[in-house]
Amino acid sequence: xxxxxxxxxxxxxxxxxxxxxxxxxxxxxxxxxxxxxxxxxxxxxxxxxxxxxxxxxxxxxxxxxxxxxxxxxxxxxxxxxxxxxxxxxxxxxxxxxxxxxxxxxxxxxxxxxxxxxxxxxxxxxxxxxxxxxxxxxxxxxxxxxxxxxxxxxxxxxxxxxxxxxxxxxxxxxxxxxxxxxxxxxxxxxxxxxxxxxxxxxxxxxxxxxxxxxxxxxxxxxxxxxxxxxxxxxxxxxxxxxxxxxxxxxxxxxxxxxxxxx
Amino acid sequence: xxxxxxxxxxxxxxxxxxxxxxxxxxxxxxxxxxxxxxxxxxxxxxxxxxxxxxxxxxxxxxxxxxxxxxxxxxxxxxxxxxxxxxxxxxxxxxxxxxxxxxxxxxxxxxxxxxxxxxxxxxxxxxxxxxxxxxxxxxxxxxxxxxxxxxxxxxxxxxxxxxxxxxxxxxxxxxxxxxxxxxxxxxxxxxxxxxxxxxxxxxxxxxxxxxxxxxxxxxxxxxxxxxxxxxxxxxxxxxxxxxxxxxxxxxxxxxxxx
Numbered sequence: 001x002x003x004x005x006x007x008x009x010x011x012x013x014x015x016x017x018x019x020x021x022x023x024x025x026x027x028x029x030x031x032x033x034x035x036x037x038x039x040x041x042x043x044x045x046x047x048x049x050x051x052x053x054x055x056x057x058x059x060x061x062x063x064x065x066x067x068x069x070x071x072x073x074x075x076x077x078x079x080x081x082x083x084x085x086x087x088x089x090x091x092x093x094x095x096x097x098x099x100x101x102x103x104x105x106x107x108x109x110x111x112x113x114x115x116x117x118x119x120x121x122x123x124x125x126x127x128x129x130x131x132x133x134x135x136x137x138x139x140x141x142x143x144x145x146x147x148x149x150x151x152x153x154x155x156x157x158x159x160x161x162x163x164x165x166x167x168x169x170x171x172x173x174x175x176x177x178x179x180x181x182x183x184x185x186x187x188x189x190x191x192x193x194x195x196x197x198x199x200x201x202x203x204x205x206x207x208x209x210x211x212x213x214x215x216x217x218x219x220x221x222x223x224x225x226x227x228x229x230x231x232x233x234x235x236x237x238x239x240x241x242x243x244x245x246x247x248x249x250x251x252x253x254x255x256x257x258x259x260x261x
Numbered sequence: 262x263x264x265x266x267x268x269x270x271x272x273x274x275x276x277x278x279x280x281x282x283x284x285x286x287x288x289x290x291x292x293x294x295x296x297x298x299x300x301x302x303x304x305x306x307x308x309x310x311x312x313x314x315x316x317x318x319x320x321x322x323x324x325x326x327x328x329x330x331x332x333x334x335x336x337x338x339x340x341x342x343x344x345x346x347x348x349x350x351x352x353x354x355x356x357x358x359x360x361x362x363x364x365x366x367x368x369x370x371x372x373x374x375x376x377x378x379x380x381x382x383x384x385x386x387x388x389x390x391x392x393x394x395x396x397x398x399x400x401x402x403x404x405x406x407x408x409x410x411x412x413x414x415x416x417x418x419x420x421x422x423x424x425x426x427x428x429x430x431x432x433x434x435x436x437x438x439x440x441x442x443x444x445x446x447x448x449x450x451x452x453x454x455x456x457x458x459x460x461x462x463x464x465x466x467x468x469x470x471x472x473x474x475x476x477x478x479x480x481x482x483x484x485x486x487x488x489x490x491x492x493x494x495x496x497x498x499x500x501x502x503x504x505x506x507x508x509x510x511x512x513x514x515x516x517x518x
Contacts, residue, residue, distance in 0.1 A: 088411030
């Protein structure tokens with residue numbers, strides 16, 4: 001069954017009485033267990049699409065399903081894991097307590113097999129930092145903690161909104177590898193918003209290329225790199241080709257040329 | 262070693278300045294350089310020692326009025342904050358009314374409330390509560406709305422109930438603000454209690470001060486000023502202490518509020 005399906009999804013916002021179309025008629029399919037990426041320039045509505053899948057925003061028109069169910073039902077059943085650009089950890093809670101938060105919210109209502117918060121912290125490489133407050137963790141560690149929190153309820157889909165956007169490139173590469181390792185153990189359908197072409201290709205099976213104003217889908221690029229992914233693959237022709245394809249979709253005819261007008 | 266000496270000197274500096282100024286004042290008074298209505302620190306301590314029973318007799322009701330007024334104001338602020346948290350549309354009207362109320366000079370408000378409610382302890386508590394409510398209302402309203410948009414979205418994704426959202430997110434986010442408001446309000450409560458006592462009371466630090474003024478007892482007058490300062494500072498200190506116990510690493514100042 002398809003993991004995430006958007007059918008003609010659109011979203012308009014009212015800005016000072018003007019209607020702005022942020023997302024225009026986007027249809028896409030991500031299979032169960034696949035890793036997808038949404039890439040595009042700022043203003044292309046990629047974060048809006050992610051928030052519609054998470055049922056934080058409702059589409060103005062069109063339909064979205066997650067494993068065949070509407071996002072609202074999946075959200076209410078605690079089936080969505082979301083990692084924000086800003087880790088959004090609660091500063092008064094320790095790393096362990098932050099990871100435990102979703103379990104506290106669900107309480108006795110959800111009866112699903114869960115990993116313990118301690119195991120999750122271990123999974124993301126934060127063993128030994130259980131009792132550290134977020135302010136004592138580096139940016140990368142905070143984001144690892146946020147990933148562990150997103151996985152706490154064994155979600156049906158893992159949605160990532162530029163999770164490593166604020167980190168330096170070296171940390172970012174390392175966390176990408178870690179994220180793939182964690183993901184391969186859970187095999188959750190994952191959708192990543194990014195504005196890094198390399199990151200999109202390295203992480204994904206399928207890349208959805210978006211254009212801005214209004215935000216619309218212009219291309220879907222399949223990445224045929226074998227898993228588990230390794231850094232060395234970034235030098236392989238398949239990788240380089242995929243990067244070139246995505247770049248061409250993003251920039252069209254302007255790719256590789258500079259207009260000195 | 263040298264660094265440690267510098268650090269402890271820096272910590273001691275405010276006290277050294279106060280002691281230095283006190284000694285200077287004492288010297289000036291003894292040399293007869295000051296008007297006779299100003300007394301030296303040594304005279305203040307003499308009065309404090311000699312009149313301590315009478316002073317305590319008068320401080321007690323002031324402490325009661327101030328702390329009860331502060332508590333009532335805190336409860337009021339919390340209820341209003343909770344209301345505004347639930348109904349965001351109420352934020353502007355609530356803050357406007359609170360601002361208008363606090364713009365009325367305290368010294369005008371006290372007699373007005375006394376003529377309205379009559380001379381009683383309840384009236385004095387009410388005056389105190391009105392005077393120290395404003396900073397706490399502003400702090401509570403702001404604090405309960407202070408959570409980041411990311412964490413609010415997180416609670417949406419988690420399908421948290423409104424009560425969970427309040428208990429697990431809004432309230433802990435607000436704590437540093439609540440303490441900030443209380444720290445501003447605590448000295449105001451002491452001031453408010455004394456102003457309330459000026460408009461009519463049998464006993465209280467305000468009464469002691471007025472009596473000293475009308476009988477031209479400068480020693481007692483300055484002693485009452487000293488006690489008022491001490492009580493205000495102690496009130497502030499108590500709240501600050503509670504803050505370090507409740508939110509050890511999140512005080513509002515440290516977060517640059």
